[in-house]
Amino acid sequence: MSEKSLKTESGLSLYHPWVSFTYFVAVIAGTLLFIHPVFAAVSLCCAIFSAALINGRKSLFMTLGFGVPMFFFIALANPLFNHRGMTVLFYLFDNPVTLEAMIYGIVSAGMMFAAVVWFTSYNTVVTSDKFIYIFGRFLPSVALIVSMTLSLIPRLMAQIKVIADSQRSIGLDWKSGSIGQRIRSGARILSILVSWALEDAVITADSMRARGYGQHKRSTFSIFRFGKKDAKMLVLILVLFAMEIFAYISGRGTMEFYPAMFFRKIDLIDIIIYFSYITLGVLPAVIQIKEDLKWKQLK
Amino acid sequence: MATGAKSYGLISMVMVILAMVPFLMLYEMKKPQAREWIPLAVMAAIAAVGRAAFAFVPHFKPTSAIIVITAMVFGPEAGFLTGAIAALASNLFFGQGPWTPWQMFAWGLIGFLAGLLSKAGLLKKKWQLIVFGICCGYIYGWILNIWSGAGFVYGLSWESYISLCITSLLPDGIHSAATVIFLLLLSDSWGAKLRRVKDKFGILAS
Numbered sequence: 001m002s003e004k005s006l007k008t009e010s011g012l013s014l015y016h017p018w019v020s021f022t023y024f025v026a027v028i029a030g031t032l033l034f035i036h037p038v039f040a041a042v043s044l045c046c047a048i049f050s051a052a053l054i055n056g057r058k059s060l061f062m063t064l065g066f067g068v069p070m071f072f073f074i075a076l077a078n079p080l081f082n083h084r085g086m087t088v089l090f091y092l093f094d095n096p097v098t099l100e101a102m103i104y105g106i107v108s109a110g111m112m113f114a115a116v117v118w119f120t121s122y123n124t125v126v127t128s129d130k131f132i133y134i135f136g137r138f139l140p141s142v143a144l145i146v147s148m149t150l151s152l153i154p155r156l157m158a159q160i161k162v163i164a165d166s167q168r169s170i171g172l173d174w175k176s177g178s179i180g181q182r183i184r185s186g187a188r189i190l191s192i193l194v195s196w197a198l199e200d201a202v203i204t205a206d207s208m209r210a211r212g213y214g215q216h217k218r219s220t221f222s223i224f225r226f227g228k229k230d231a232k233m234l235v236l237i238l239v240l241f242a243m244e245i246f247a248y249i250s251g252r253g254t255m256e257f258y259p260a261m262f263f264r265k266i267d268l269i270d271i272i273i274y275f276s277y278i279t280l281g282v283l284p285a286v287i288q289i290k291e292d293l294k295w296k297q298l299k
Numbered sequence: 300m301a302t303g304a305k306s307y308g309l310i311s312m313v314m315v316i317l318a319m320v321p322f323l324m325l326y327e328m329k330k331p332q333a334r335e336w337i338p339l340a341v342m343a344a345i346a347a348v349g350r351a352a353f354a355f356v357p358h359f360k361p362t363s364a365i366i367v368i369t370a371m372v373f374g375p376e377a378g379f380l381t382g383a384i385a386a387l388a389s390n391l392f393f394g395q396g397p398w399t400p401w402q403m404f405a406w407g408l409i410g411f412l413a414g415l416l417s418k419a420g421l422l423k424k425k426w427q428l429i430v431f432g433i434c435c436g437y438i439y440g441w442i443l444n445i446w447s448g449a450g451f452v453y454g455l456s457w458e459s460y461i462s463l464c465i466t467s468l469l470p471d472g473i474h475s476a477a478t479v480i481f482l483l484l485l486s487d488s489w490g491a492k493l494r495r496v497k498d499k500f501g502i503l504a505s
Contacts, residue, residue, distance in 0.1 A: 032309040032397070081459040111308070112397075119396045128391045141327050145340045145380070149388040152344035160352065179356065187484045190349055190361065194341075194489055198496050201341040205333040213333050 011288035017130035026241040046281025047117035078105025347389030364481030370413035378410025436475025
């Protein structure tokens with residue numbers, strides 16, 4: 001398996017946008033909902049595993065490079081800001097640092113870290129066209145502006161390069177000089193960009209009107225088909241999502257941290273909940289691995 | 300009901316998303332013309348690009364200033380839309396995270412306030428612009444701190460929230476300084492450019 005082949009459309013990406021979007025809503029909601037060491041650990045492990053498969057190892061290392069310091073920052077910040085809990089470990093500047101706050105910090109740092117890692121997979125799977133497809137159902141006009149803005153960004157970036165180059169040729173390089181000069185040059189480049197872009201925008205608007213924009217109800221182009229495979233997967237995700245909500249409402253997904261940590265005895269229902277949560281977490285990896293095996297067999 | 304530690308992270312995230320719905324619905328119900336919204340898309344895109352272009356100085360971004368200038372010309376609703384879309388689009392481009400709805404709301408609110416103040420004639424003088432520019436950095440920072448606080452500090456007490464705001468004083472201050480500098484550098488010339496487009500093509504003349 002080469003790293004590159006995994007980055008193309010595969011696994012969860014091949015499902016309908018509603019399926020992949022619902023998946024990430026379910027998994028990220030679960031990650032942020034359960035302030036519990038077991039759930040946080042499961043989510044974090046699954047997030048890292050999925051990100052390795054979906055984004056490749058290289059991008060995972062980049063995420064970890066930014067996520068691990070964040071993890072330590074949050075884990076350490078909590079006992080410093082929060083002085084609740086019974087077990088005082090030591091005093092720092094006359095404030096008690098407690099074991100409970102420390103554990104709480106580690107758990108919530110794990111949750112945040114897991115959410116960030118899940119989002120990196122989300123960014124690969126739910127591409128902006130899929131997001132706009134979903135969002136456009138509810139807010140078509142807003143979705144249209146967003147897609148217009150998105151298409152403008154690369155064009156503006158290209159234009160910035162052109163403007164910056166010509167500015168440099170007349171001795172106004174934004175990459176050299178003091179910070180003040182650089183900011184001034186940067187602002188000038190943006191100003192030139194605005195004049196160019198606004199003129200361009202009005203022409204676009206008139207051209208759209210000439211072609212009948214606003215005359216009829218807008219239809220949107222999409223290449224997504226909702227098939228049987230999608231329906232099955234969506235039902236599975238919704239069932240697992242419902243399990244999450246049940247776990248939260250019944251109080252099995254959270255635990256008491258303050259004043260002292262309290263672990264309930266684990267019963268059969270807890271095991272079922274853990275099992276369904278793990279199933280949800282490993283879903284993208286299972287889909288991906290199943291596909292790879294099938295591909296190898298067919299080869 | 301649930302016992303134990305409550306997840307304020309998810310609750311607050313749902314609430315901030317719901318808070319944006321009325322603004323977006325308002326715009327949706329207006330059935331806007333292409334001429335009305337395309338300049339907003341352009342300004343949102345420039346705000347997003349500006350965020351990337353000035354990444355060489357941490358927390359120093361022209362985005363807020365660009366949103367304020369747009370809102371001053373096109374009004375509060377257009378200001379909210381430009382701010383929210385600038386945040387959403389730049390994150391769609393550079394990567395989403397749990398902070399996306401917060402940034403959308405924060406920048407949307409800055410645009411909305413700028414539009415309201417400008418309508419009331421309170422952003423005409425230089426000193427008013429400077430005061431509002433300073434406020435922008437803190438409005439943005441303090442809204443994003445709600446997320447940081449709700450995300451990891453149990454109970455989201457006032458005490459922990461205020462200590463978070465104290466730790467973020469410097470980055471928010473840099474953001475404020477950037478907003479003031481860009482407002483002073485750009486507001487006259489960009490305001491004129493935008494007003495010209497507005498007058499010449501009759502944009503949002505309702």
